[in-house]
Amino acid sequence: MDTLRAIFSAAFGYSLLRVSTPLLFASLAAVVSARAGVINIGIEGMMLAAAFAGVAVSAFTASPWLGLLGAVVTGIVMALILAYFALKLKTDIILGGIALNLLASGGTIFLLYVLAGDKGISSSLPSKVLPQVQIPIIKDIPVVGDIFSNHNVLTYVAFLSVVVLYYFLYRTPLGLRLRAVGESPDAAASVGVSVHRIQFIALGISGMLAGFGGAHLSMGYVSWFSRDMTAGRGFIGLAASAMGGETPQGALLTSLFFGFADALSSYMQSLRIPSEFVQMIPYLATVLALAVYANRQAARKQAVSHRAAPKGSGTVVPDSGHH
């Protein structure tokens, strides 16, 4: 009963937006690369490296904004390394992404030890946090103000990014070309679009968004870096993107869903359920949602192929049928 009451409280709404922020960045990062036809498994590592860079740069410059810049640049550089290996040197992009994740996991621990003398947490570094923002007018409305105002600045950036990415993908020439490359690289190439250049750009944007997500973790969500602090959020972003149909607006909904599962798990800690089970919730929810989503896709595909090929003839049907 208490849990139910807690879920309908303003504090729960606030924490929902807070925990959804890094997931939203990760899923938008996944959307933009997936739309260009490149799977970015390395988002997890890019976020982690960015989270570390944010702490390190802000500690040494005493400026949270330079820390944010460092985080975002780190995300972009990691993404461009992946792009270089996958597109130029023909590394399998999934293995390349795994390699980046390993690099980030071990590399950040190594650098943490070099800079902070500790292999677990950066608390000895005087790193900065990005400010929280009071939204005028809204902050004075009861309940609504408690939920929507006074968030870390990157939370607002995340939700704005949904709109910006939507506009970019569907309303700009570059966005159109990016989607064309993802839809059919050969067709795009035949009309003179440089597929590699577009995919480089898409991965770069993906790395930038992952960089924001990482900065939020270490300079907003908490005020330190700890080893492997991304805890699978980059991968959850991939799942959220797939389930949201690889659209920004879909990613927003699925990120909020995973955020809900995450926020719920921290509220359920108060119940007498072993914490291990509570902590499973977001990941289990992801697997279940993934299965349900894939099941729906399969059913839709089947419906399309039934219509196109009534008597089970061998007609090849494109995957994405129109209804």
Add this chain to the structure above:
Amino acid sequence: MKSEVGFEILRTLVAIAVALALGYVIIYLVSEEPGYAFSTLVTGPLTSVRRFGNFIEMAIPLVFTGLALSLVFQASQFNIGAEGQLFLGAVAATMVGIAFQLPPVIHVTLALAAAAAAGALGGAVPGLLKARWGANELVSSLMLNYVYYRLGIYIINYHFRDERAGAMVSLRLAESSWLHHFWPPTRLHGGLFIAIGAVLLTYVFLYHTRWGYALRMTGINASFAAYSGISVGSVIVYSQVLSGAVAGIAGGVEMLGILRRFQWQMPPGYGFDGVIVAILARNHPLLVPVAALFLAYLRTGADIMARETDMTAEMVTVIQSVMILLVTAQAFLRQYRHRAIVRASREANA
């Protein structure tokens, strides 16, 4: 064909050399005593019998996870869940090791069977989700890792915990379930022979059975395999189940041979190491031990370096990831190969 194999070997060796050179640069930049640190990294495992033992014993779980990943890679599937399956296998072996008192050989067999079953179940979930609904096995196996860790920690914490120990560890496994150390002072244990057996079995399975043939054909071209009557769905499931079983045994062997009580707070990372081993071995079971020994050598060297100098062991992950990137980069050094072919054909014509 022969020169292609030679080129692959050369490419792998150059990739390893580049990665090690990068490792040297990092050590040189960070360490106060770079020469000593690097030589410890490279020769450390050979400086004493105990360290040599550490090196070989480290290779044992890597052989298992390398095999686990080779199995799925040969089917063109992914299994990033080996890490979680290994964890489940370790928990299952711990449970059997603590709960029963049995004659030695039977106890070990039962514990490892439980480990294999737990790992196989862990692998069956993403396999079934993929085969039944087309759910991406990459994402589902990644997410299940987190579920399996928590499940494992819960079982140990609530049911098998040693209350008298300060840290969160399980009770001791009954001695009858141990894989015994056969070469003191090292900790080399019977798991070594199980690993060798697993290598041979995996080889026979992949290259000399109908199931293995179906698995490899599905990996090469799934549509063609389906066309020639292979049930691709069942290949997907059994490749994941077998991979999970092998990963589970890896966890079980670590418990029975080395730790003798469950003490992992975090997954040990052997699952992801298996990816590197499989890549270096080109997914061939008979090459897996070579790759596993190489990686174990590097790891042991890094641990010794971390103990004796001002470097941390984690720097080897930098070396490892550069190795993955370069070894899997098909275009890496390709232009030299083209030039060599052109030169050879010119000479042939002259």
